[in-house]
Amino acid sequence: MTAPVPADVISRLKAVLGPGGWSEDAERIAPKLVEWRDRWVGQTPFLALPKTTADVAAVVGICFEAGQAITIQGGNTGLVGGQIPLGEVLLSTERMKGLREVDAFDDALTAEAGVTLAEVHAAAAGVRRRFPLGLASEGSATVGGVVSTNAGGTQVLRYGMTRSLVLGLEAVLPNGEVWNGLKRLRKDNTGYDLKQLLIGAEGTLGVVTAAALKLYPVMASRTVAMIGVGSPEDAIRLLARAKDATGGAVEAFELMGRLGLDFALRNIAGTRDPLAEPHPWYVLAEFSSGEPGSAEAAMERFLAEGLEAGLVRDAVVAQTEAQAKALWAIRENQSPAQKPEGATWKHDIAVPVSQVAAFLAEATAAMQAFAPGARIAAFGHVGDGNIHYDVLRPDGGSDAEHAARRDQGSRIVHDIVARMGGSISAEHGLGAMKTAEGARYKSEVELSAQRAIRRALDPKRILNPRVLF
Known part of the structure; x- marks a missing residue:
């Protein structure tokens, strides 16, 4: 305090x-x-x-x-x-709601910090463009927040994280001075890129007040499928085939375990099992293309080849926008569906895509040994190696006892991630929760450099003082 x-x-x-x-x-x-x-x-x-x-x-x-x-x-x-x-x-920043400019010719949109992601999407759609950052919380997540945390979301595989989608920023530095860096340039090779220091700094180097964001064309064809698979290894093999089938036009490639789907069926009203039979793992794949019918044709070829190779057990392809939204809702409700299930150790980790299956196997074995009976709900953006690895208390167990072991259990998970060359925070940031833990996995060289930058801009450490280094 x-x-x-x-x-x-x-x-x-x-x-x-x-x-x-x-x-x-x-x-x-x-x-x-x-x-x-x-x-x-x-x-x-x-x-x-x-x-x-x-x-x-x-x-x-x-x-x-x-x-x-x-x-x-x-x-x-x-x-x-x-x-x-x-x-x-x-x-x-809730009152900073200005949409300063929407320019279809420059493919750019300038919004103040309190504009929600949903409002950005609507403004882009008004000029037949799109802003390809998708979050389940888009109705409340704001421009300032997603920039300051370098938010990820479901379309990172194709478009990158927030830092890849920002052209320029306006920000108030810790001494109260305003930096106007709201350029809309794709190229600016004139020294340090100050906006990239602020993106992902979690508010420690300045208060983001507005951002110039990249817009993209609306895709002419889009298709969404839910696919039953036998293992994470099969999902990763399918990912490689999906990239080949679309020429790299994979919009999203999400992985979910069966337990997470069971939670959604039990705890989220209106959820329906997408396939006739249960499967150990599920992939939610979305393809898009600027050519009419191209995405649908690519999905048809991809699924047929996956079935023939034994990687696809079953699949359903959305035939309407409502069906696509219903399939996406299963993925987006993975976290809300856990809330009624009791205490949870949540992990937002990233490993190289090639190591996702190995991580899941090693971490699950370690958790079963450390916390017998714990329920593992793993899901996330397998296309970019980001897995939300959640360890729920045993069915009928004690919330208090499970919560008391959170730090020790998370250390085991994070040590496995570190050995695989991964990150203990893929898209949520470190915040107050992981700052001390984050320092454990960084070299003294990196910590010293980050601390020096912060001291230079905020010598009194007044902005978000308990966050980062």
């Missing part, structure tokens, strides 16, 4: 923000103090609600002068606790 916020700092913040720009109301603030999984419950005496970049600069400038810590929050969809304050001033 940080020191109390001085009364004079609060009075100065009120003055610069004006009516509607701040709150001390406990009921107004309460929803912003609880993380989605209920693992973190925070506290703040003051909620700053800036509406403009100038407002943000004023707030940060006052806090920098006073050495007052700030926690920054977008849509509060983060899963590692970095957006939850523990006594700091809470700065929410």
Whole structure:
């Protein structure tokens, strides 16, 4: 818990923000103090609600002068606790809702930090373009949040993570100065790329206030299939075939274990088993193409060849947009479906794609030995090596006992990831949850370099002080 916020700092913040720009109301603030999984419950005496970049600069400038810590929050969809304050001033970007520009010719969209991902998608669609970053939380996840955490999502395989989709940024630096880097250039070879320092920095190097985002053409054909497979090894072999069948036009390639599907059937209303018989593992594949009918033809060839090779056990191809959404809902509800099942150790890891099957085998054997009876729900973006590896308490077991062993169990999983040359945080960031653990797997050279950058930009460590190094 940080020191109390001085009364004079609060009075100065009120003055610069004006009516509607701040709150001390406990009921107004309460929803912003609880993380989605209920693992973190925070506290703040003051909620700053800036509406403009100038407002943000004023707030940060006052806090920098006073050495007052700030926690920054977008849509509060983060899963590692970095957006939850523990006594700091809470700065929410929820009122920064401007869509400054949508340009189909430049294939660019400039949006302020509080614009949701769903609103970006709608604005892009209005000029027959798309922004290819898909998250289950798109209705609440904001531009500032996805940029600051370098969000991944379901289309990384084809388009990359957020840092590959940002052309320029506007941000308030820790001393209150505004950096206007909202260029829409595809090429700019004039020194350090400051926007890439801010992307994925989890709010520690500046407050992102707006972003210029890349847009892409709307695809003329798209097809989605749910495929039953026997093992993760078979899924990886299918991934290679999918790339060949489409010429690299695989939009998404997601892996799910049967247990996760069972949770969805049990806990998410309206979920239906997509195939006639159960299978150990499932792949959700999406192909798209700029040529009408091309994606559908590629999927037909891919599935026929997979059946012949013994890699596909069964499959269903969506015939309507509603059916495609229903198949995607099974994947997107993997985490919500776990909530009624009790305490869970969640891991957002990445290993080389070639090591995904080996990781799943080794980690599951280790968890079965460490926590007999624990239920393993593994799912994720097998196309880019990112697996959400979740260890749920034994059926009927004690939540408290399982939660008490979380850190020890996660260390076992993370050690396996490290041995395979992987990352303990693929797309969620380190936040408050994993900062100390993250330092364990980095060299002193890397830690020293990261700390030096932070000291240079935020010598008083006022921005998200409990996050990163």
